[in-house]
Amino acid sequence: MPRRPRIDLAGYHHVINRGVNRSDIFVAGDDYEVFLGIVCKACKAYGVVLHDYCLMSNHFHLLVETSRENLSLFMKHINSNYAIYANKKQKRSGHFWQGRFYSRYINSEAYYYTLIRYIEQNPIEAGLASRVGEYPYTLAALIANGQTPPPCTLHSKLLEELDYENIQEMIGVELNDEELETLSEIQKQKVLTYDGTKSIAFSKTLGQHFRGKERNHAIALALQDGYTQANIAKHLGVSRSLISKIVKNSGVFSTPDPYKEMDALGKLRSPFLFIVSYDQSKIFVQALDKLDKDIYYKLEDWRNYPVKKRTKDFTFSKSPVAFATYKKALDTILEQIRSGNTYLLNLTFKTPIETNYSLKEIFTYSRAKFKLYFKDEFICFSPERFVEIEGNTIATYPMKGTIDANIPKAKEKILSDTKEMAEHVMIVDLMRNDLGIVGSQVKVEKFRYVEKIKAGKKELLQVSSKITAKLPEDWRDNIGSLLSQLLPAGSITGTPKKSTVDIINKVENFDRGFYTGVFGVFDGKSLRSGVMIRFIEKEKGKLYYKSGGGITIDSDARSEYEELLDKIYLPF
Numbered sequence: 001m002p003r004r005p006r007i008d009l010a011g012y013h014h015v016i017n018r019g020v021n022r023s024d025i026f027v028a029g030d031d032y033e034v035f036l037g038i039v040c041k042a043c044k045a046y047g048v049v050l051h052d053y054c055l056m057s058n059h060f061h062l063l064v065e066t067s068r069e070n071l072s073l074f075m076k077h078i079n080s081n082y083a084i085y086a087n088k089k090q091k092r093s094g095h096f097w098q099g100r101f102y103s104r105y106i107n108s109e110a111y112y113y114t115l116i117r118y119i120e121q122n123p124i125e126a127g128l129a130s131r132v133g134e135y136p137y138t139l140a141a142l143i144a145n146g147q148t149p150p151p152c153t154l155h156s157k158l159l160e161e162l163d164y165e166n167i168q169e170m171i172g173v174e175l176n177d178e179e180l181e182t183l184s185e186i187q188k189q190k191v192l193t194y195d196g197t198k199s200i201a202f203s204k205t206l207g208q209h210f211r212g213k214e215r216n217h218a219i220a221l222a223l224q225d226g227y228t229q230a231n232i233a234k235h236l237g238v239s240r241s242l243i244s245k246i247v248k249n250s251g252v253f254s255t256p257d258p259y260k261e262m263d264a265l266g267k268l269r270s271p272f273l274f275i276v277s278y279d280q281s282k283i284f285v286q287a288l289d290k291l292d293k294d295i296y297y298k299l300e301d302w303r304n305y306p307v308k309k310r311t312k313d314f315t316f317s318k319s320p321v322a323f324a325t326y327k328k329a330l331d332t333i334l335e336q337i338r339s340g341n342t343y344l345l346n347l348t349f350k351t352p353i354e355t356n357y358s359l360k361e362i363f364t365y366s367r368a369k370f371k372l373y374f375k376d377e378f379i380c381f382s383p384e385r386f387v388e389i390e391g392n393t394i395a396t397y398p399m400k401g402t403i404d405a406n407i408p409k410a411k412e413k414i415l416s417d418t419k420e421m422a423e424h425v426m427i428v429d430l431m432r433n434d435l436g437i438v439g440s441q442v443k444v445e446k447f448r449y450v451e452k453i454k455a456g457k458k459e460l461l462q463v464s465s466k467i468t469a470k471l472p473e474d475w476r477d478n479i480g481s482l483l484s485q486l487l488p489a490g491s492i493t494g495t496p497k498k499s500t501v502d503i504i505n506k507v508e509n510f511d512r513g514f515y516t517g518v519f520g521v522f523d524g525k526s527l528r529s530g531v532m533i534r535f536i537e538k539e540k541g542k543l544y545y546k547s548g549g550g551i552t553i554d555s556d557a558r559s560e561y562e563e564l565l566d567k568i569y570l571p572f
Contacts, residue, residue: 012106043152055137258283262480345494348548370530386529401463419554439469492516
């Protein structure tokens with residue numbers, strides 16, 4: 001089954017992570033202390049309170065309280081820093097954790113205390129203790145033995161309300177079936193976003209939604225809370241068609257949802273083209289048999305236009321942003337990285353260009369795997385796939401790392417560059433997590449392979465990886481919903497995605513629009529898509545080229561600036 005999007009609202013969270021292949025993450029007594037030290041530093045940096053913990057040999061449980069939507073950033077800090085420590089100590093390499101951390105949002109006080117009992121009783125279930133407080137690596141054990149707790153737990157309710165005498169009375173009582181059922185129900189939670197506001201689904205029962213409210217208004221609220229039209233029809237004892245008619249006539253969700261339109265076309269197995277802007281504010285969806293005549297596409301060997309040979313010479317010039325302006329933006333990003341707000345950010349700029357070719361001519365003659373011409377407004381000639389789906393397998397190919405192919409030993413240099421390696425590893429990790437939202441059995445099939453692409457008069461080497469996952473059998477019926485969970489593309493934002501996008505919006509001095517969005521075609525069985533990089537847009541009769549690259553803590557301003565310039569070309 002696909003994993004649900006993580007609930008990252010401010011509040012209480014139960015977090016679990018395991019060692020890869022369930023191997024030990026703590027192999028000596030001092031490892032537990034190092035881990036808790038890292039957790040406390042992260043708590044201080046991100047404004048988090050640690051309310052309880054249990055550190056088992058091959059996994060851990062944390063009960064934390066966040067004051068902002070930064071759980072993923074908080075856990076990234078913990079997992080990456082401890083993995084570096086443990087790999088170095090154990091003289092090992094490769095993935096340290098089983099995968100992305102597991103978390104569940106806690107939205108009731110009753111569940112808070114039930115969860116504490118569950119966490120503290122883990123060692124008993126594992127046969128490592130006979131009563132709460134005996135196993136040394138829990139908060140209750142420190143309280144029971146009169147030891148000083150970690151500073152990040154000083155505001156824990158456990159410390160405020162628990163002492164040696166009442167440990168067994170408060171958290172030592174075995175969980176009953178009803179309480180275990182409560183824990184199970186919490187695991188079914190999902191997060192909803194409506195009008196920019198996040199909430200937990202099914203926050204009220206249908207009875208509560210309809211009690212004392214006008215029917216049509218209650219239907220709208222219930223739909224916003226995650227209930228389906230079928231759920232509502234059954235509750236009211238009416239037909240589903242009646243609910244559908246009420247929704248349509250009353251204007252509930254009257255704004256067209258292009259992702260739902262994709263779902264509808266997918267259910268019919270009707271081929272269609274989709275184009276999604278970077279911020280998803282503009283989405284174009286159209287069936288291929290009704291496609292406008294001024295839209296052309298190519299996705300490898302899928303195309304809707306004839307091949308033509310270029311017969312006339314072209315001119316091309318660019319007026320890029322000044323290096324000082326670029327460096328100022330990069331320095332701002334480096335400060336954000338040092339502050340822990342991002343680890344990798346794709347910084348882009350807009351460059352005026354001049355050429356004697358029209359947009360349509362550039363599109364027609366350019367050589368690239370993924371090309372799009374849209375109504376004489378913009379074109380892209382991208383080397384980068386977004387996702388492809390064949391059968392029930394989804395694959396993505398993040399591309400990070402570029403070098404001039406004519407540099408001596410260029411392939412060896414790009415593959416041994418520590419900055420490029422760090423950037424690539426982070427984006428692979430991000431895309432693994434993204435595929436984990438919609439699929440299962442996620443794996444990296446090819447790691448850091450090199451391809452050659454034509455960049456005007458230059459040839460570039462680009463480094464990519466291939467990541468795959470298995471989708472449910474009915475993925476075509478939910479194709480729009482699937483795509484919406486993967487956007488924006490991680491390779492053109494950064495990690496962690498949400499906070500990095502916020503920084504991009506503040507640092508970049510132009511609207512990306514469709515640049516760094518995605519486009520693709522569903523042919524009725526399979527799907528192909530590309531990331532819209534190598535992008536030219538027409539504004540008031542003038543042409544602008546949008547380009548950029550990934551920034552990490554090791555980035556050098558001059559090298560990054562030169563990479564940005566190298567990516568401004570016509571691929572003839």
